[in-house]
Amino acid sequence: MANTNQAKKIGAGEYPGTPPTKDPAKVYPTVPGIEYDDFSLGSEKMSQEKRTEAFRKLDEYENTQKSTFMGYQANQKLEYQSLARFLNYQMNNIGDPFVQGNFTLNSKFIERAVLDYFASLWNAKWPSENTKPSSGEEDWKNSYWGYVTSMGSSEGNIFGLWNARDYLAGRFLKAEPDSLNRARLASLEGRAYSAEPHYIYYKAIAADDKPNEYSPIAFFSQDTHYSVIKVMRVLSVPTFNEAASGKYECPLGPHDYPLGFQKQYLDENGWPYEVPSNDDGSIYIPALVKLVRFFAEKGHPIMINFNYGTTFKGAFDNVKEAAEQLVPILEEYNLYERKVYYDDKNPKKYDIRTGFWFHIDGALGAAYMPFVEKLGIMPPDKEFPVFDFRIPEVHSISTSGHKWLGAPWPCCVYMTKVKYQLLPPSDPNYIGSPDSTFAGSRNGFSSLLLWDYLSRNAVSDLEKKIKDSFELLDYVKEQLLVVQEKQGQDLWVEASPYSLTLRFKKPNENLVYKYSLSGERLYVGGEERAYAHIFFMESLTKELADKFLDDLSKPGAFPEQCETSSAWFAKAESENADFKPDTEQRGVFVPRTDRGF
Numbered sequence: 001m002a003n004t005n006q007a008k009k010i011g012a013g014e015y016p017g018t019p020p021t022k023d024p025a026k027v028y029p030t031v032p033g034i035e036y037d038d039f040s041l042g043s044e045k046m047s048q049e050k051r052t053e054a055f056r057k058l059d060e061y062e063n064t065q066k067s068t069f070m071g072y073q074a075n076q077k078l079e080y081q082s083l084a085r086f087l088n089y090q091m092n093n094i095g096d097p098f099v100q101g102n103f104t105l106n107s108k109f110i111e112r113a114v115l116d117y118f119a120s121l122w123n124a125k126w127p128s129e130n131t132k133p134s135s136g137e138e139d140w141k142n143s144y145w146g147y148v149t150s151m152g153s154s155e156g157n158i159f160g161l162w163n164a165r166d167y168l169a170g171r172f173l174k175a176e177p178d179s180l181n182r183a184r185l186a187s188l189e190g191r192a193y194s195a196e197p198h199y200i201y202y203k204a205i206a207a208d209d210k211p212n213e214y215s216p217i218a219f220f221s222q223d224t225h226y227s228v229i230k231v232m233r234v235l236s237v238p239t240f241n242e243a244a245s246g247k248y249e250c251p252l253g254p255h256d257y258p259l260g261f262q263k264q265y266l267d268e269n270g271w272p273y274e275v276p277s278n279d280d281g282s283i284y285i286p287a288l289v290k291l292v293r294f295f296a297e298k299g300h301p302i303m304i305n306f307n308y309g310t311t312f313k314g315a316f317d318n319v320k321e322a323a324e325q326l327v328p329i330l331e332e333y334n335l336y337e338r339k340v341y342y343d344d345k346n347p348k349k350y351d352i353r354t355g356f357w358f359h360i361d362g363a364l365g366a367a368y369m370p371f372v373e374k375l376g377i378m379p380p381d382k383e384f385p386v387f388d389f390r391i392p393e394v395h396s397i398s399t400s401g402h403k404w405l406g407a408p409w410p411c412c413v414y415m416t417k418v419k420y421q422l423l424p425p426s427d428p429n430y431i432g433s434p435d436s437t438f439a440g441s442r443n444g445f446s447s448l449l450l451w452d453y454l455s456r457n458a459v460s461d462l463e464k465k466i467k468d469s470f471e472l473l474d475y476v477k478e479q480l481l482v483v484q485e486k487q488g489q490d491l492w493v494e495a496s497p498y499s500l501t502l503r504f505k506k507p508n509e510n511l512v513y514k515y516s517l518s519g520e521r522l523y524v525g526g527e528e529r530a531y532a533h534i535f536f537m538e539s540l541t542k543e544l545a546d547k548f549l550d551d552l553s554k555p556g557a558f559p560e561q562c563e564t565s566s567a568w569f570a571k572a573e574s575e576n577a578d579f580k581p582d583t584e585q586r587g588v589f590v591p592r593t594d595r596g597f
Contacts, residue, residue: 075406091444152410153363156398170204281315309365314499411446
C-alpha cells in the first residue's frame with residue numbers, strides 16, 4: 001500500500017476511504033486537454049472555481065471531438081436542450097410499458113406513443129393488446145408488444161434471443177395455486193409473509209423418439225455484431241458449429257460457399273465457424289438453407305439472427321428471400337408450427353408454437369430503411385430487402401435510438417408479437433406492473449427523447465435526411481477516388497448497397513483520432529489490410545467531409561501498412577503451444593476484435 005502522506009498529494013488530496021496505491025494519472029490513458037486532477041474527487045467538496053474550470057474543459061473536449069466525429073453510426077446532431085428541465089424528475093418506466101403501475105413518476109404514456117410509431121413503421125398490428133378484447137376477436141395476439149430499452153440494441157438482441165431460447169425450448173410459466181395459502185399458514189407462526197402470487201418455471205420434456213425437439217441451434221453470419229455472439233454464451237445456446245463440428249460431416253460442399261470464401265475459415269473438421277457472408281457483408285442464403293436443413297432433419301428448433309445494417313460494411317440480409325427458402329424446410333420437418341406438450345400425462349395440455357425464431361438485429365438499418373423504401377431509392381437491379389412484420393415469419397426486431405435518429409445515450413426499440421411472449425417471470429405487487437422487460441428499473445427519459453425527435457420531424461423530413469445522406473456518400477466516394485489518384489495508391493474504396501458507411505484504407509493515427517475512425521483488419525489476396533470507415537449520419541455535413549478529404553490529400557495521410565496483428569497471433573500460438581484440447585472441450589468461435597458498436 002502507498003504511503004498515506006504521499007497518497008494525499010495525489011489528485012484530489014484527501015480521499016473518503018483508502019488512498020490509491022499508485023498515481024492514477026500515470027496509470028490511466030492520456031486524454032488530450034484533460035488532466036486527472038481536473039476531475040478527481042475527494043473528501044471535501046470541489047470549489048466552484050474548479051468545478052467551473054472542469055466543466056469548461058469537458059465542454060471543450062466534447063465539442064472538439066464532436067466537430068470532427070464521423071467514424072461511428074451515432075448521429076451527433078442533437079437538439080434536446082428544451083428537455084433539460086425534465087432531468088429533475090426521476091422517470092422510471094419499471095415494468096411493462098402497457099401497465100401503468102404504482103411507480104407513477106414515469107413516461108410510459110410517451111413510451112407507448114413511440115412504440116405505436118415504430119409498430120406502424122414496421123407494419124405490425126397495433127395497438128398492442130395484452131388481454132383478449134370483449135368483442136371476442138381472436139386476432140388480438142398478433143398485435144405487437146415491445147418496449148424502449150435502457151441499453152442499446154445489445155439489450156434488444158439479448159432480450160429477443162432470450163425469448164427465442166425459452167420459446168423454442170418449450171419453456172412456460174405456471175402460476176402456483178398454493179402460494180397464497182402457504183403464505184397465510186406460514187404467517188400463523190408470527191412472522192409476516194409476502195402474499196404475492198408465484199410462478200413456477202417448467203420445461204417441456206422431449207419425446208423419447210424426438211430427443212432434439214426442445215434443443216434450439218443458433219445461426220448467424222460472419223458479419224454479425226459481437227453482442228449476438230456474446231448472448232449465445234450467456235444463454236448457453238449452441239451454434240451450429242459448436243453443436244456439430246467433430247460429430248457430423250459438414251453438409252456444405254465446395255459449391256455451397258459464396259464466391260471468394262476461403263477454406264481457412266473452416267475449422268479443423270471442415271465446418272464454417274459461422275454462416276458465410278457475401279462480399280458485401282450480407283448472409284449467404286444457399287449456405288444458410290443447407291445448414292438449417294441439416295439440423296431441422298435432426299429435429300432441432302431453429303434460431304436465426306438476421307442483420308439489417310451490419311456494423312462495419314452496413315450490409316442487409318435479405319430476410320424475405322431467406323424466409324421463402326426456409327419455410328418449405330420448416331414445414332417438411334414439422335417446425336413451421338408444432339404442438340408443445342406441457343404434461344405427458346395429459347395430451348390436452350399443449351400450446352401451438354413455431355419451431356423457429358427469426359430475430360432482426362436492425363440496430364442501424366431498421367430505423368432508416370423504411371424511409372428509403374418510401375422514397376424508392378433502389379440500386380440498379382436490386383429489390384428492396386423487406387425485413388419487418390410483413391414477413392409473417394419474423395418474430396422480433398430491434399433498432400437503436402442513438403444511431404440514425406440520434407440520442408445523447410444508448411437506447412433501443414424492441415418489438416415482437418403478443419403471441420410470442422412468455423408470461424413474465426414475476427408479477428410483483430410492489431410495482432403494480434408485470435416485470436416483462438429485461439431490466440428491472442428502466443430509463444424513462446429515453447422514450448421522451450425519441451418522442452421529442454419524432455414529434456419534430458414529419459416522415460417527409462426523415463425522407464429528406466436520408467436522401468441527403470446518400471447524396472453526400474456518393475459525393476465523398478467520388479472524391480475519395482480523386483484522392484486515390486492524387487496519392488498514387490489504391491485506397492480500397494467500397495460501399496455496400498443501401499449502406500450509410502463508406503470504407504477505405506486506414507489513414508495515419510492522427511487522422512484516426514481526429515475523426516474518431518473505426519477500423520477493421522482484413523486479408524485480401526494474402527495481404528493484411530487495415531480499413532477505416534465513416535458513417536453518413538445527419539451530423540456529417542459537406543463542409544466537414546471536405547475538410548476530411550483535404551486531410552486525406554496531404555502527404556503522409558496513408559502511411560505504409562505493416563502486419564501489426566501478427567505479433568498477437570505469434571504470442572497466442574506460443575502461449576497455447578502445449579494446449580491440445582480434444583473436440584469435446586472445444587467451444588464456440590468468438591471474435592477478438594471488430595464487429596463493435
